[in-house]
Amino acid sequence: MRLAVYTGASLGSNPLFAEAARAFATALARRDVGIVFGGGHVGLMGVVADAALAAGGEVVGVMPQSLVDDETAHPGLTELRIVRTMHERKAEMAALADGFVALPGGLGTLEEIFEAWTWLQLGVHAKPVGFLDVAGYWQPLLDAVATMSAAGLVPPEHRNAAVVAQDADELLARFAAWEPPRRRHRTTGLAPTGPATTGPAPTGPATTDPAPRM
Structure with missing residues (x-):
């Protein structure tokens, strides 16, 4: 997991x-839940990696070669996977993960968790998406999504599919009981089921990754 x-x-x-x-x-480490993250040693990313490793957890980083060259890669990870582009990084992380969690972060964090949430809506995967709402950090954003839903632009079942929790115990418990919502559209060639590539998307039917069991 x-x-x-x-x-x-x-x-x-x-x-x-x-x-x-x-x-x-x-x-997470104490519950034998591995972490997939962006691979950096700085900021909150570095705090997450250091804490999990210190507790004996598995930490897999995924980072483009350009950032490795900038010496931002964490030196002590269980595994560091080096890819070519940011798009490959996100696809690889999605393929490796059984669920997605946003801790406080900036524009990159926002973009990554919303992509995972959008892919859930589209039926690209059937994995839980959650927010660790530290000190109410995510509440203004969640309020904005509620406004979108009230305006008829985000289906209520997809708005409510995202888990909002205050700590790891609450989040893992809710992930364990989570069921995927009805997907909004049929998609093709988008499922992140394997390592990232730069070739064209496949043309066959999309596969839907099963919801994890925790």
Whole structure:
């Protein structure tokens, strides 16, 4: 069992962010839940990796060669997978993960978790998507999604499919009981079922990854 953890490459201004990231990663490791993340040693990403490794957990990083060259890769990971592009990085992380969690982060974190949430809506995968809402960090964003849903642009079942939790125990319990919503559209050639490639998407029917059991 692995979770893709998206979070910031900076520590942020609130010390609760690092405290929560450390506690979350430690709790995952103690439950034998592996972590897939962006591979960096800085910011909240580094806090997550360091805490999980210190607790004996598996931590798999996925990073483009350009960032490795910039010396931002964490040196002590269980495994570091080097890819060519940011698109390959996201596809590889999605293929490796059984679920997706956003801790406090910036634009990259936002883009990554929303892609996972969108893929769930489209039926590209059937894996849970969640937010660790540290000190109410994600609440304004979730309120905006609620506004979109009220305006008829986000189906309620897809808005409600995202898990919002305060700590690892709550998140893992809700992930274990989670069921995927009805998918909105039929998709083809989009499922992240294997290592990333730069070739064209396949033309056959999309496969839907099963929901994980935790």
